[in-house]
Amino acid sequence: MILWYQQLINVVEAKIESFSENDYDKNYQISVTKFYKGKGMYDTLSNKTTLVTPKGTSMCGPVVLNVGSSYILSVSVYGDKMHHNLCELQVDASSATNKLLEGIAGKYEENCDCEIPSMYDLPHLGPRSNKQCGHSSCTGWDTVCAKDGNGQCNWQTC
Numbered sequence: 001m002i003l004w005y006q007q008l009i010n011v012v013e014a015k016i017e018s019f020s021e022n023d024y025d026k027n028y029q030i031s032v033t034k035f036y037k038g039k040g041m042y043d044t045l046s047n048k049t050t051l052v053t054p055k056g057t058s059m060c061g062p063v064v065l066n067v068g069s070s071y072i073l074s075v076s077v078y079g080d081k082m083h084h085n086l087c088e089l090q091v092d093a094s095s096a097t098n099k100l101l102e103g104i105a106g107k108y109e110e111n112c113d114c115e116i117p118s119m120y121d122l123p124h125l126g127p128r129s130n131k132q133c134g135h136s137s138c139t140g141w142d143t144v145c146a147k148d149g150n151g152q153c154n155w156q157t158c
Contacts, residue, residue: 010038010077011104013093014051015070026053028065030082036104041077051075052083060085072096072104 013034020027028051035042042048051073054061063086065071070093075082084090091100147153 010041010075010082011036011072011089012038012042012075012082013070013072016065016067017049018067019065021055024055026055026063027051028053033070036072038075038077042082045077045080045082047080050081052081054085060087062086063090070094072100 012032013036014030014032017029017031019029029049030051032042032048053063053065056062063084072089072091072093073084074089075084076088077083089104
């Protein structure tokens, strides 16, 4: 099930053009300006300009995106629309770090064959999370399972 979900994740840079809302969702009208992952799936959509986001906190919302701003977003494709929520990657494009941009351009995928080390493996540098393969907005205390310089999988800071 996890692999199936990961295959649906696409990463895009999108400019927010406008939005509308209903009782449950905000529908942002967007222009996708760059693809990091998932262009093939995007090409199959007939609705390439609508991004659906939840308004309720129980659905990892509410998502608030500013009209005129550009964001790097992980999006899922359901039906014929792109969907995004706060449980996924959301970074203002103007503040994206080089490390993040390198990671979503392919570097994170190098770690996807890592197995999560035991909680008793050292070193442990902070609260552990299973935010590997680029689905993380890392803070100073987050750690990810990643290959070290010797090719071994270990918990490392982001």
